[in-house]
Amino acid sequence: MAALLGDGDPAVGGSDPAVGGSDPVGAGGVAAARGGSGTSVEVVVTGLGVVSPLGCGVGEFWDGLTGGAVGTGPVDRFDTAPYGSRNGGSVRGFDPCRHLPDPTLSRLPLAVQYAVAAGAAALDDAGLTGGGEVGVCLGTVMGTRPHLERLLRAGADAYADLAWAGSAALADVPAAVLGLTGPTVVVSSGCSAGNDAIGYAADLVAGGQVDCVVAGGAEELSEAVFALFTGLRALTPDVVRPFDARRRGILPAEGAAALVLESAGRAAARGARVYCRVAGYAAASDAHHVTAPHPAGRAVAHCLRAALHGAGLPAGAVGYVSAHGTGTPASDGIEAAALAGVFAGSPGPAVSSVKGALGHAQGAAGALEAVVCALALDTGALPGMPTLTEVDPACAVVDLVRGPARAQPVAAAASVAFGFGGSASALVFGSPR
């Protein structure tokens, strides 16, 4: 039997080769974790769009996050009585007439509407409203399936309206509506899907396949997810408390976020505002259990090390980590220990999870958190955790941001995500050069 590679993977093992900071691969954009050959174009973020439980629009979102707002609350879209919580993260302030280019799109699944709205806002922010050869990469967990619930609750013939059955629409519809003719793809790798969609989009740009991609994630509040997490006894009855000693579980949420990724050369040529660079990305699998994370957090540690290696950054260069931080008893401690291991020997970054404010928007979560990293780099403010009151000693191994926010300019930020099935991924963002 032949081994896959003759050499070892530089990103695994107890030592972190990226700490030396001498990796020349990092000079080129989204460098591959294994020193790949196809990465020569620097990728930058030039536009942001958000649809969230804290409001629609980047300003509202960021003001809420750094002001200590909590966007979760009672869900009124369906009867939550059978479930372990009545609360969730419903999108606030979404108006099809205002947020969609064509209000008739409001007949489509909500996740598709959110994707269109976030994508349009991001392109507008980037100053790219004319369509053209732009790709669309969206992450999701449940795709358009929650639309089926809406049809069933309304007594409609779910098999006559099959809009719920085609989740490729999450990318295809925004592309059609916004006149984008580049490649489209919907990534559904579990709750790391938002990260993976952005990472894949960055690879497309870095590899020269397309100059610009709208990347992110979209999710619609799902009653089935309430049922699923009730069965797993993983819903919190009130609010999500990432890294808190009294954390009880997640609150399902919805929303969308989109980032315009383009080659640095193209962005410079048109004088675009650059929020940050996409410096590194990596994905890995726990290969351990369908719902339980590996006890050593091996996939999240591996992919974060690999993303740093690809970015050519020492661990100490990262000033902020947007953690997955779901608020479940099982995973927050594992994640904190994994982060502490990756950043051992360095001052250690500030760490926070925005899921206390937003709930868990699953496939959109990674995309929302990528926006958080872009804004943290851009503004010098780090969102805190307003629901964190008593730090779990097992989580105190990292520098948790308490209160609404911390003023702390950073030059590099990372976002990690992982989910059911064992997939994990990490993105590393850097300040514009």
Added chain:
Amino acid sequence: MSRVVASTAVLAGLGAVSAAGCGPAALAAAVARDHSRGSVPVPPEYAWAGGRDAVTAPAVELPAVPPDGPPVAPRLARYLTREGMLFLHAATAALAAAGLDVGADPHGLGVVCATAGAGAREYLATYRSGRTGTDTGANPVRGPQSSFNSPASHLSIHLDIQGPCLTLATDGAGGLVALRHAQTLLHAGRVAAVLAGGVDTFTPRTWAGGRCHGEAAAAVVLRAGGGDGGGDGGPAGGVRVGPVVSAAPRATGAAPVAAAARAALDAAGLARVDLAVTASIPAERFGACRADLAGVLDAEVVAVERATGLVPGAAGVLAVVLAAHLLGGPAGAPATGPLGRPALRHVLCLAVADTGAAHAVVVSQGGAPR
């Protein structure tokens, strides 16, 4: 039209399970039977199912245990979804054929799986369990399989694959989109090899619109290796897969099918191919598709979907599996069975998404010129 920059990949292993049977030879035999029965051009009435109540779609007769790979634990066999089991069969066959030792470098292998409907039944069961107060669907075993990524995730857990494990929620051309994604991973240097494939089984869409959907899974193992003749790491023989090229209906004045086929030929540096294989062309589009192809190709066109039904997630990879088998597979010995012919060297594989976007790739024996 997508820009072509991804380099050619070496096909190291392939596997398929479909209504045609298990393995590429069974697929070739079934396609040949149907193909020989029908005339070319294929008549549009090849859609067997006429409405929602039709139950004649092609189904897989699956062996209880995958013939390749490690044994499936009884508990896994008990709770794994049908999509998961189908994908496990195809993937373990492809990995066994490739002779990869996953344990030697568990992060070196990635998985990309396309599916349109994996987990849909579990999703509905979970929703209904909540409504009715039962835990049949929402139990901790079935509930987590209600999202798209269950087949690929279970494969990674079963085989201890610790590289990227990605699932794409796709429509009719999913398999080739997965292949494109796999090539991007290889091109970016993220992994040394990728298992790319797709799976789907019956969903309510199966009987919608008079189309005949089937159930199937297909997988190929790709390794990086461009150029011809194995000059940069690949074997001199064997089968190579060119860059997957995509054409959106809005991007070009030409028909997407013709544009994608032409671009795939250009990417391979070819003026012609010896055979074309389609995999996801619904009956109502097949005539137009053939007409579009006629302007680009002077080659026989065979339709995998005639033997398997339309299988959105697996479609494009089924076509690649058939093409690779006819070209001799990883060993490089041209097939002499059904559809096989000694002079076969280049095969175009084509799939069309529900949006009308077309995806095409040239599979070649011994190495594509580029």
